[in-house]
C-alpha cells in the first residue's frame with residue numbers, strides 16, 4: 001500500500017524554515033558510470049533554468065499534504081542534483097523517528113532505485129541519554145566539518161532550539177560519515193550516496209516493488225543461520241578495525257536480500273577510544289544479535305563473544321556503564 005494516512009507533521013514543519021544548504025558527495029567519486037561527465041554539463045545548464053515549479057519533483061507515493069511538504073523540503077536538493085526522479089513508496093516510517101522511501105533513480109544512474117532516509121525533526125530530541133552516544137564525538141556541520149563556532153557550541157550545550165538543530169544535523173552527518181568509512185572498508189552496508197541536513201541518500205536494497213526484509217522477520221535454516229552469523233561477526237570485526245561500534249545492532253537493523261546481509265542505521269555508532277561506555281554498548285549489541293541467532297539454532301554466548309572480539313582488536317574493557325544509562329533509548333512520548 002502506498003498510502004500513509006496517519007502522517008501528521010503540522011507542528012513539526014516549523015522546524016524546516018531556513019534549511020541550511022545540502023551537501024552532496026560528488027557523484028563521480030562514487031559511481032563509475034560513463035554518463036557522469038555528460039550529465040555534469042547538463043546539470044549546470046538545467047539548474048540555472050529551473051523555475052520554482054520545476055523544483056517540485058514527482059511523488060507517485062500518495063503522501064498527505066504535510067508529508068509532501070516535508071519530503072519536498074528535505075529532498076529537493078537531491079532532486080536538483082539529479083539523483084532521483086520520483087518517490088515511489090514509503091518503505092518504513094510514519095512513526096516518530098526516520099522514514100525511508102524508495103526513489104526512482106535518475107535515468108543516468110547505474111542504479112534503478114535509491115533509498116532516502118528522511119528524519120523526523122524531533123528524532124534525536126527524543127533520544128534519551130543522547131550524551132551516552134555523543135561522548136567524545138565532534139559536532140559536525142552540514143558539510144561534515146567540525147563546528148568550532150563558540151555561539152553554536154554554547155547553543156548545543158544549552159540545548160536551545162538553534163543548538164538542537166545543529167545537533168540534529170550533526171547526528172545525520174555522523175551517520176553518513178560512518179557509512180562512508182565502513183563502506184570504504186568493505187563492510188556489507190548500502191552504499192552511501194549523499195547527505196543533507198535532514199536526509200541521507202543511499203543504495204536501495206530490495207526488489208522492484210518490495211524492499212528487502214529485516215533479518216528479524218526472516219526464518220533461516222540452520223546452515224543459512226550459520227553463514228549469516230559468520231557474516232555478521234565479520235562485519236562487526238570490520239567495524240572494530242575501523243574504531244566503530246554500531247550502537248544499535250540487532251536483527252532489526254540488518255537487511256537480508258538474496259542471501260546477503262546489509263547492516264543499516266548508524267547514527268548511534270561510536271568510537272571505542274572516545275566513549276567510556278563503548279564496551280557496555282558493544283556487549284548489548286552482541287546480546288541483541290544473539291537473541292535472534294539463538295532462536296535460529298546457533299549456540300552463541302554473547303558475553304564471551306563480546307569480550308573475545310573486543311580484546312582481539314586491542315581494546316580495553318572498562319568497568320561496565322550503569323545499565324540504567326543504556327536502556328531504554330527512546331522516551332515514549
Ligand SMILES: Nc1ncnc2c1ncn2[C@@H]1O[C@H](COP(=O)(O)OP(=O)(O)OP(=O)(O)O)[C@@H](O)[C@H]1O
Pocket residue numbers: 091092093097098100115117190202203204205206211212213214252253255264265266
Ligand atoms: N537502503 C535501504 N534499502 C531498503 N530498505 C531500507 C534501507 N535502509 C533502511 N531501509 C528500511 O527502512 C527501515 C528504517 O531504517 P533505519 O533502521 O535506518 O531507520 P530507523 O530510524 O531505525 O527507523 P526504525 O526505528 O523504524 O528502524 C529499515 O528497518 C528498513 O526496513
Ligand SMILES: [Mg+2]
Pocket residue numbers: 252253265
Ligand atoms: Mg532501525
